[in-house]
Amino acid sequence: MMVILGLLVAVGFFLEMASAASLGTVYTEGGLVEGKNIRLGFRRHMDVFKGIPFAGMPGRFEKPKRHPGWDGILKAHEYRARCLQLNLIMTDTRGSEDCLYLNIWVPHGRSVSADLPVMVWIYGGAFLWGGSMGANFLDNYLYSGQEIADRGDVIVVTMGYRLGALGFLSSGDSSLPGNYGLWDQQAAIAWVHRNIRSFGGDPDNVTIFGESAGGASVSFQTITPHNKGLFKRAISQSGVALCPWAVNRNPRRFAEEVALKVNCPTDDKMAACLKMTDPVAITMAGTVSLSSSPDAPLVDSLTLAATIDGDFFPDEPSNLFHNAADIDYIAGANDMDGHLFTGLDVPSINSHLLDTPVEDLKRLLGSYTKEKGLAGMESGFSTYTSTWGPKPSQETIKKTVVEIGTDYIFLVPIQAALYLHANATMGRSGRTYSYLFSQPNRMAGLVLPYPSWMGADHADDLQYVFGKPFTTPLGYWPSHRSVSRYLIAYWTNFAKTGDPNKGLSVPVTWPRFQKDSHQYLEINSKMNRDYVRQKLRMRHVHFWGTVLPKLPVIKYE
Known part of the structure; x- marks a missing residue:
């Protein structure tokens, strides 16, 4: 009996493997590509393609051009190098100028997939760091699309784009217009639109999503006039075009600093000289200072960003939301997004031993409102301390510092973008959704620099969106798997239908963000219908x- 049972199992396994759904070799505009087919479960397989070029090796400070193509079959089995960038401590570089590649995850059931929704990921990293695969721990890449693709039945695409000086340096005029990294993203989105049908995707149902600088990039891609018809929906996590770090309004000054470091002139010959300079030297010259204090906050150091170039952005971002009127849009923040920044600006907030003086809070707030002088700081101080009472605890003071940073750097500009999108969609087809992610940090109270009162820090949402509690279950609790399941369901339902509630089961119905009610969903593992709220931090947004x-602008001599 056991022999017969064993034979039946072996035959069943053989038949499943023999009929494993796979795209095989895929035809693209550049040539034939071959991925790897992996087995996920009974009659569940996935084709994974890594390192498909979506453009040629870019010219220095030029827009990307279409790839010339290749002969034979391109074996797309390994991630390609990140774009040339600084290391995290900015003492060296890593990566390559030859970096415009993308990766694709295609799930299959009993048969080969067709007309699947497509989700295109744009990574964050302050426009200085990052790669299409994300951070790697024991061959577990953060931005692997496998869990989203498998659980949500969508195709996931991740891309590389130029960073740092090579991606965003601008002279403020046509000689070095900037935004090269944004043009790379746009080229990848356009490639997906032209080619994804060959991979079983629906080119008319593409969603772009990203976090931090990637979230701002998603916002940029929705408002530029260059993406008409290329995608249908967008999700910005912890970043939008209106964030104070997203656009550099005086790019020439930083370009001249870079030029001087590499022995280039700062006159009309600057651009020509920089184009001939060693790319590693340019990248190293694009180092930004990460030293900070309450008087000179970290966020002010992020000087490599988008520029208003008259091309990608024909106007101020706030004036371009009409271009997103037919795009469904989700945007939101983490409830303590600013902690990563304020923990460096005011280090005592993370100390169990050191008090945080109210004067440090005032200095930080004053640095964010410096254009308005003392009146700006005092008005903000009264807003943020209105519920303090006569003797605020140290925890209250420290949490208020984080609230100020979260509001200024992320939450308030995200709310402004939601207002503008909702207004632009009146009478049009675009839908708007707002969220606040509040799953407490996993290290809160256990590991410095995370106090016991920590909520969701900047980038805490990434592990859940990409399903890491399922990929590495030993590192997480069941509650973490719950919040990951919720996020993947909301995100992929939205990608399929434009409504985050339709498709996979979700714990709470998420209402649209309307012009008058401003409803939003607070997302965490304990959520229920009471987590549908409205007018997020309205007093502070106001x-x-x-x-x-x-308030009048103060002019400093």
């Missing part, structure tokens, strides 16, 4: 968006 702008 201060930054209405009260502060009306």
Whole structure:
């Protein structure tokens, strides 16, 4: 009996493997590509393609051009190098100028997939760091699309784009217009639109999504006029075009600093000289200072960013939201997104032993409102301390520092972008959704620099969106798997239908963000219908968006 049972199992396994769904060799505009087919479960397989070029090796400070193609079959089995960039401590470089490649995950059931929704990921990293595969621990890459693709039944694409000086240096004029990294993203999105049908995807149902600088990039791609018809939906996590770090309004000054470091002139010959300079030297010259204090906050150091170039951006970002009127849009923040920054600006907030003086809070707030002088700081201080009482605890003071950073750097500009998108979609087809992610940090109270009161820090959402509690279950609790399941369901439902509630089961119905009610969903492992709320941090949004702008600008001599 056992022999017969064993034979039946062996035959069943053989038949499944013999009929394993796979795209095989795929035809693209550049030539034939071959991925790897992996088995996920009974009659569940996935084709994975790594390192497909979506453009040729880019010219220095030029827009990307289409790849010339290749002969034979391109074996797309390994990730390609990241774009040339600084290491995290900015003492050296890594990566290559030959970096415009993308990766694709295609799930299959009993038969080969066709007309699947497509989700295109744009990574973050302050426009200085990052790669299409993300951080790697024991061959477990953060941005592997496998869990999203498998659980959500969507195709996932991740891309590389130029970073640092090579991706964003601008002279402020046509000689070095900037935004090369954004043009790379746009070229990848266009490649997906032209080629994804060969991989079983629907080119008319593409969603772009990203986090931090990637979230701002997603926002940029929705408002530029160069993407008409290339994608249908977008998700910005912890970053939008209106964030104070997303656009550099005086790019010439930093370009001249870079030029001087590499012995180039700063006159009309600067661009020609920089184009002939060693790319590693340019990248190293694009180092930004990460030293900070309450008077000179870290966020002000992020000087390599998008520029208003008259091409990718024909106008100020706030004036371009009409281009997103037919795009469905989700945007949101983590409830303590600013902790990563304020922990460096005011280190005592992470100390169990050191108090945080109220004066440090005032200095940080004053650095964010410096254009308005003392009146700006005092108005903000009264807003943020209105619920303190006569003797605020140290925890209250420290959490308020994080709130100020979160609001200024992320939450308030995201709310402004949601308002503008909702207004632009009146009478059009685009839908708007707002969220606040509040799953407490896994290391809160256990590992420095995470105090016991920590909520969701900047980038804490990434591990859940990409399903790491399922990939590495020993590192997570069941509650973490719950929040990962919720996020993947909301995100992929939205990608399929434009409605995050339709498709996979979700714990709470997420209402649209409307012009008057401003409803949002708070996302965590304990969520229920009470987590549908409205007018997120309205008092603080009102201060930054209405009260502060009306105060007179202080001119410093």
